[in-house]
Amino acid sequence: MWSWVLYDFANTVFSISILSFFFPLWLADELGAGANVFNYVVAASMLLVALAAPFLGALADLRQRRKAYLIAFTLPAVALTAGMDLAGSVLAGVALFVAANFAYQSALVFYNALLPAVSGGRGAGRVSGYGVAAGYAGTIFALVLLNLFVTEPESMRSLLGLFGRWIEVEGAVNSNAFVPTASLYLLFSLPAFFFVPDPRVRSPRRVGPLDAYRGVVSTLRHARLYPGLGAFVLSTVLYSNAANTVVANMALYGREVFGMAQEDIRNLLLFSTVFAALGAALFGLLTDGLGPRRVLVLVLLSWLGAISLAALAAAPWMLLLAGPLVGVALGSTWVVSRVMLVALSPPDKVGEFFGFYGLAGKTSAILGPAITGLLLTVFADLGPGAFRIAVSAQALLVLAALLLLLRVPDVRPESVVERFSQGEGERRS
Numbered sequence: 001m002w003s004w005v006l007y008d009f010a011n012t013v014f015s016i017s018i019l020s021f022f023f024p025l026w027l028a029d030e031l032g033a034g035a036n037v038f039n040y041v042v043a044a045s046m047l048l049v050a051l052a053a054p055f056l057g058a059l060a061d062l063r064q065r066r067k068a069y070l071i072a073f074t075l076p077a078v079a080l081t082a083g084m085d086l087a088g089s090v091l092a093g094v095a096l097f098v099a100a101n102f103a104y105q106s107a108l109v110f111y112n113a114l115l116p117a118v119s120g121g122r123g124a125g126r127v128s129g130y131g132v133a134a135g136y137a138g139t140i141f142a143l144v145l146l147n148l149f150v151t152e153p154e155s156m157r158s159l160l161g162l163f164g165r166w167i168e169v170e171g172a173v174n175s176n177a178f179v180p181t182a183s184l185y186l187l188f189s190l191p192a193f194f195f196v197p198d199p200r201v202r203s204p205r206r207v208g209p210l211d212a213y214r215g216v217v218s219t220l221r222h223a224r225l226y227p228g229l230g231a232f233v234l235s236t237v238l239y240s241n242a243a244n245t246v247v248a249n250m251a252l253y254g255r256e257v258f259g260m261a262q263e264d265i266r267n268l269l270l271f272s273t274v275f276a277a278l279g280a281a282l283f284g285l286l287t288d289g290l291g292p293r294r295v296l297v298l299v300l301l302s303w304l305g306a307i308s309l310a311a312l313a314a315a316p317w318m319l320l321l322a323g324p325l326v327g328v329a330l331g332s333t334w335v336v337s338r339v340m341l342v343a344l345s346p347p348d349k350v351g352e353f354f355g356f357y358g359l360a361g362k363t364s365a366i367l368g369p370a371i372t373g374l375l376l377t378v379f380a381d382l383g384p385g386a387f388r389i390a391v392s393a394q395a396l397l398v399l400a401a402l403l404l405l406l407r408v409p410d411v412r413p414e415s416v417v418e419r420f421s422q423g424e425g426e427r428r429s
Helices: 002-020 022-030 035-063 066-086 090-113 115-122 124-151 153-164 174-187 190-195 209-221 229-258 262-290 292-312 316-344 347-378 384-405 414-421
Strands: none
Touching (some): 002 090, 002 190, 002 229, 002 262, 022 035, 022 090, 035 090, 124 153, 229 262, 292 384
């Protein structure tokens, strides 16, 4: 279990560095690309991920080699992240980002699908909560350590000696964070590579792209057999839109709306992340006690409050007040969503349903940045007001997600996890 949890620590190092902080600031400040460009690039990369997610989920179920595929996608993500340090143009940086993000997001499909195997009788909500909490602990660790390579490059170069010659020392160079990001991502992924159990299958089936998508189409056709799945997936698209938009734009929002310095932005992210870790652990326990749907309703109400406060903030200190709400909402979103999906999934469809979950999240990750980029472009004449409009638009989507969620059955994941641990997930009809 703890090796699985530690992978959450590892992948959030990539998330905070590349998706939220150093890469967007590097693209905007050092390469001169606007916030709208960053959002368009994120949308383009997530389009590729969305197209692949159903195939990857079906692949996990038909071949039952989830850990092998986790490794196969994590290693390229690590290498491509390190390679970003060599990019000297917007085009090169964008190309490496798209490829690295594709590998990173694809690995998460297989990581999530391993949850039933590692949770056993411990409670899926509790284990998922530990994972997400560890992830945000990784975010704090990464923000503190990686920022030293940007703000104290001479000291870090001197400390590392021959191994630090790649560090640039002129100014605040955000690209200095890329190599250590890749190193930490790999280091903390290694326990999962070696120690996470992978359910065995008696007769693994070969699968090609057509086989995988036939399974996806079959699941769509028989969606009525899985009560609440359609409403939950659509709700996920809507509320994930808000979460992904906030995650991708938090640093740029603070910079462009309030003119915050990099250190202040880092502190805002740290402040928010502390509450994200606490929220993940707390809501994981609440999920096991109250059930995922009830807790997810509370999570979406938290998102409504956080988005409204951030959009209406008139000063940096008001954004700091929104930070804890954003953190709690963000940390708990992924905990409860994963458990909700396990509760709705028959054992032999867990991987495929996580493919759908990935597809929903990735679809929202296309729409969110694309809509944000479009609003930033259309309302560019309003200056910082354009960013406020883009953030405000997410509140309506969260409200719609909440209404859809109320149509989902209030189910628990215990029976699914119990059957999975007894081996039902290994048998095929």
